[in-house]
Amino acid sequence: MRTRTPGPVLPLDRVVSHTLSNGLRVRLLEERSAPTVSYYTFFQAGSRNERLGLTGISHLFEHMMFNGSSRYGPKEFDRVLEARGGTSNAYTSNDLTAYHDDAASDALQTIVDLESDRMRSLALTPETLEQERQVVKEERRLRTDNSIFGLMEEQLEALIFLSHPYRWPVIGWMEDIERITREDCLEYFRTYYAPGNAALYLVGDLDARGTLELVERHYGEIPAGPRPPPVATGEPPQRGERRAAIRFPAQAPALLVGWRAPEARSPDAPALDVLQTCLAVGESSRLRRRLVEEDEVAVSVSASYGWRIDAGVFLVFAEVAPGAKLRKVERGLEEEIARVAEEGVPAAELRRAQRLLRSSVLHELSTHNGVAHALGQAEALLGDWREAGRSLSQYEAVTARDVRRVAASWLDPTRRSVVVLEPEGAK
Amino acid sequence: MSDRIALPPVREERLENGLELVLARREGVPLCAVRLLVRAGSALDPDGRHGLAHLVSQSARRGTARRSGREVDEEVEGLGAELGAGADEDASYVGLSAPSEFLPQLLDVVADVAANPVFPAAELSRIRRREVAGLAHLLDEPGAVADRAAVAAVFGDHPYGHPVDGRARHLSACSRADVTGFHRRWFGPGNATLVIVGDLDLEAARALARRKLGRWRSAAAPAPELPPVAEPAREVLLVDRPDASQTQVRVAVPAFPRASPEYFPAVVANAVFGGGFTSRLMEAVRVNRGLSYGVRSRFAASRAGGFFYVSSFTRNETAAELVDVLLSESARFREGGPSEEELLRTQNYLCGLYPLALETHDQVADKLAEIKLYGVGEEEVTGYRERVRAVTAADCQAVARRHFPVERGVIVAVGPAKLLRKPLARFGPVRLLPAKSLV
Numbered sequence: 001m002r003t004r005t006p007g008p009v010l011p012l013d014r015v016v017s018h019t020l021s022n023g024l025r026v027r028l029l030e031e032r033s034a035p036t037v038s039y040y041t042f043f044q045a046g047s048r049n050e051r052l053g054l055t056g057i058s059h060l061f062e063h064m065m066f067n068g069s070s071r072y073g074p075k076e077f078d079r080v081l082e083a084r085g086g087t088s089n090a091y092t093s094n095d096l097t098a099y100h101d102d103a104a105s106d107a108l109q110t111i112v113d114l115e116s117d118r119m120r121s122l123a124l125t126p127e128t129l130e131q132e133r134q135v136v137k138e139e140r141r142l143r144t145d146n147s148i149f150g151l152m153e154e155q156l157e158a159l160i161f162l163s164h165p166y167r168w169p170v171i172g173w174m175e176d177i178e179r180i181t182r183e184d185c186l187e188y189f190r191t192y193y194a195p196g197n198a199a200l201y202l203v204g205d206l207d208a209r210g211t212l213e214l215v216e217r218h219y220g221e222i223p224a225g226p227r228p229p230p231v232a233t234g235e236p237p238q239r240g241e242r243r244a245a246i247r248f249p250a251q252a253p254a255l256l257v258g259w260r261a262p263e264a265r266s267p268d269a270p271a272l273d274v275l276q277t278c279l280a281v282g283e284s285s286r287l288r289r290r291l292v293e294e295d296e297v298a299v300s301v302s303a304s305y306g307w308r309i310d311a312g313v314f315l316v317f318a319e320v321a322p323g324a325k326l327r328k329v330e331r332g333l334e335e336e337i338a339r340v341a342e343e344g345v346p347a348a349e350l351r352r353a354q355r356l357l358r359s360s361v362l363h364e365l366s367t368h369n370g371v372a373h374a375l376g377q378a379e380a381l382l383g384d385w386r387e388a389g390r391s392l393s394q395y396e397a398v399t400a401r402d403v404r405r406v407a408a409s410w411l412d413p414t415r416r417s418v419v420v421l422e423p424e425g426a427k
Numbered sequence: 428m429s430d431r432i433a434l435p436p437v438r439e440e441r442l443e444n445g446l447e448l449v450l451a452r453r454e455g456v457p458l459c460a461v462r463l464l465v466r467a468g469s470a471l472d473p474d475g476r477h478g479l480a481h482l483v484s485q486s487a488r489r490g491t492a493r494r495s496g497r498e499v500d501e502e503v504e505g506l507g508a509e510l511g512a513g514a515d516e517d518a519s520y521v522g523l524s525a526p527s528e529f530l531p532q533l534l535d536v537v538a539d540v541a542a543n544p545v546f547p548a549a550e551l552s553r554i555r556r557r558e559v560a561g562l563a564h565l566l567d568e569p570g571a572v573a574d575r576a577a578v579a580a581v582f583g584d585h586p587y588g589h590p591v592d593g594r595a596r597h598l599s600a601c602s603r604a605d606v607t608g609f610h611r612r613w614f615g616p617g618n619a620t621l622v623i624v625g626d627l628d629l630e631a632a633r634a635l636a637r638r639k640l641g642r643w644r645s646a647a648a649p650a651p652e653l654p655p656v657a658e659p660a661r662e663v664l665l666v667d668r669p670d671a672s673q674t675q676v677r678v679a680v681p682a683f684p685r686a687s688p689e690y691f692p693a694v695v696a697n698a699v700f701g702g703g704f705t706s707r708l709m710e711a712v713r714v715n716r717g718l719s720y721g722v723r724s725r726f727a728a729s730r731a732g733g734f735f736y737v738s739s740f741t742r743n744e745t746a747a748e749l750v751d752v753l754l755s756e757s758a759r760f761r762e763g764g765p766s767e768e769e770l771l772r773t774q775n776y777l778c779g780l781y782p783l784a785l786e787t788h789d790q791v792a793d794k795l796a797e798i799k800l801y802g803v804g805e806e807e808v809t810g811y812r813e814r815v816r817a818v819t820a821a822d823c824q825a826v827a828r829r830h831f832p833v834e835r836g837v838i839v840a841v842g843p844a845k846l847l848r849k850p851l852a853r854f855g856p857v858r859l860l861p862a863k864s865l866v
Contacts, residue, residue, distance in 0.1 A: 138720040
């Protein structure tokens with residue numbers, strides 16, 4: 001049914017790439033398919049760059065970025081942007097903090113002005129810090145303290161990592177959120193929000209050359225800033241299974257199993273994505289079929305391999321069917337993973353996973369926002385924005401032998417970490 | 428910026444058997460979005476069988492005259508797609524996003540699942556057990572519990588008043604005869620619309636759709652009209668979670684059906700009041716008081732009726748303060764409406780961002796399906812900006828007068844009853860609702 005020969009899904013050769021003298025990296029892609037622009041600012045700073053006592057500062061700081069700068073007062077960032085037909089948001093991860101604005105294309109100049117102003121001269125008042133601290137504590141209560149998966153995931157990371165900063169949650173420990181001072185925030189801003197630690201990704205209905213000049217005019221004078229201190233990334237080898245239990249009011253048990261997996265740059269990363277798809281994407285995936293359909297011991301099962309700068313985590317989460325035994329879920333999972341590690345996957349299953357991954361990449365790249373984010377994520381995690389255009393061919397290159405090898409080497413049962421939810425007193 | 432919103436040229440046709448066909452070719456990624464909608468949803472669930480429409484859509488894919496459930500999954504996923512099936516109060520859906528080169532094979536599966544399911548007894552029993560087990564886990568999500576309680580309270584005994592995914596007791600009571608009967612009664616080409624949007628050749632897609640669905644025959648009847656929604660009495664519904672450190676709050680009130688002249692004034696009024704990051708509610712709840720991480724309001728509109736609701740959460744100690752702010756902000760808006768600055772900013776925001784709601788094949792397909800289901804016309808999309816800009820401050824205020832909860836509406840709180848009962852009593856009579864009654 002295809003009506004034309006498709007061009008590359010992501011035209012890397014049309015990306016205009018430039019680094020300003022203060023170190024700010026700028027990548028622009030003109031795409032006229034919709035009359036909008038997507039504008040991402042990536043800072044190479046996340047919970048990975050924190051230390052105990054100040055956990056959660058990256059995320060709390062993300063909130064502070066919406067609270068005023070030298071030329072725009074508190075609350076004005078979103079008001080000005082919305083008045084021009086735009087919207088903004090941000091997220092913080094273990095590795096990075098990303099801010100994005102999506103808007104009608106004629107708002108581009110306004111966005112450059114707003115974004116450069118807060119990078120140059122963020123206002124950090126004691127009042128806004130106290131207000132955001134309360135908001136973040138409420139966010140933590142929502143996503144972690146009152147969420148079964150949130151509690152279990154926090155516990156799992158603390159099991160898998162003994163010394164690496166991935167050990168603590170991105171949102172931070174509650175006591176640390178309470179402890180962070182305005183001085184801590186100022187120091188964080190000076191260190192991590194300098195242009196040399198940042199990159200811009202602009203995709204959409206824009207003129208790349210003209211926009212680059214606009215960016216240069218607005219950001220060019222911001223001083224370069226110091227080089228952020230190196231991250232202490234050591235982690236001792238894991239010698240045996242680690243387990244933890246969480247007692248919490250719930251209707252039924254749940255199981256979360258995780259393994260320390262390689263960093264995103266590893267040549268094994270695409271094969272682990274394929275493995276994850278074979279295990280738990282789609283109704284015909286191995287774990288869904290075994291645990292949900294055949295044994296009926298789980299209500300749902302999902303797997304993920306999150307790409308990170310340092311070691312990633314490969315995890316499997318299952319909600320146990322009420323009345324079923326958690327140990328049956330665990331045994332089923334164990335057997336299915338052992339089977340892939342011993343026998344690998346048949347050719348049809350590999351092709352299925354590759355096609356599902358291709359569809360998922362195409363979906364991601366079907367919006368300006370998706371393209372801008374993919375460029376930024378590739379540069380932040382893989383070291384080069386061009387990697388964003390390579391994921392399709394990397395998945396195509398994965399062989400059945402690769403899938404078997406990564407299952408055997410990374411999902412080793414003697415090096416897994418297990419968190420179980422033990423329901424208590426739920427009515 | 429041109430003020431008209433461009434839709435790709437849409438080709439429409441009604442086949443001899445009554446099936447409505449909507450095709451649109453768009454540039455973009457080499458995928459096609461496919462949606463088959465049938466005008467029969469949970470509002471048609473019989474008494475004592477709440478969740479039947481949902482169960483039909485979940486189990487139809489578990490076996491057809493030509494394929495087992497496993498074969499459906501393997502064929503679809505082997506071609507790089509994932510089949511979605513589900514129901515809402517007004518309709519049932521089968522859909523997927525197909526790599527363009529596999530559209531013929533994938534449309535064959537979609538048509539097969541919608542028109543020829545055989546509901547194998549063993550598979551049906553298994554899906555029923557799975558759905559009942561899933562409902563138990565839902566009780567562990569305070570936000571989902573609050574949403575269910577709010578819908579039940581607003582609509583009461585109306586056909587919209589029960590959850591789409593049903594109740595455990597009802598699902599367990601649904602027999603195979605119930606399931607096949609529902610399918611036979613409502614699933615037919617005369618009740619159905621097929622939408623395909625994406626990287627396709629219109630003529631070839633048209634011929635393909637005729638080939639796959641042109642011979643679908645059924646005596647299915649059109650769905651009956653539903654009664655209007657009755658006004659619930661003001662009360663506070665409390666769902667007890669003794670160990671929660673945070674309370675989920677909803678305030679909800681009946682509003683208008685989807686195809687209503689109030690739709691655009693309500694879109695604008697809601698965006699000012701509780702839509703985006705700079706809304707009145709966000710400012711009052713998050714910015715000025717730090718009570719919550721998030722707060723929002725929304726008009727949800729279906730064929731026969733709709734409701735307006737406000738949704739937020741806060742630590743238990745401040746739950747009453749939060750409700751108080753939500754109600755007093757409603758009152759303030761009702762009395763004063765939006766300022767000219769708020770109105771203009773919100774109109775620019777809605778108009779500037781609207782193209783983002785139509786950026787992907789899936790979004791366009793969903794929008795075309797929505798237009799057909801509610802009979803609102805493409806002009807709602809192409810003339811979106813003119814209609815948003817035509818809304819006045821007085822229009823917004825009129826919407827608020829009719830629908831914002833001040834004295835009216837129900838208040839739902841999910842949290843520790845021991846701490847909440849007393850402080851919330853000042854908003855209305857408090858009734859304790861067992862969580863289990865919601866599933």
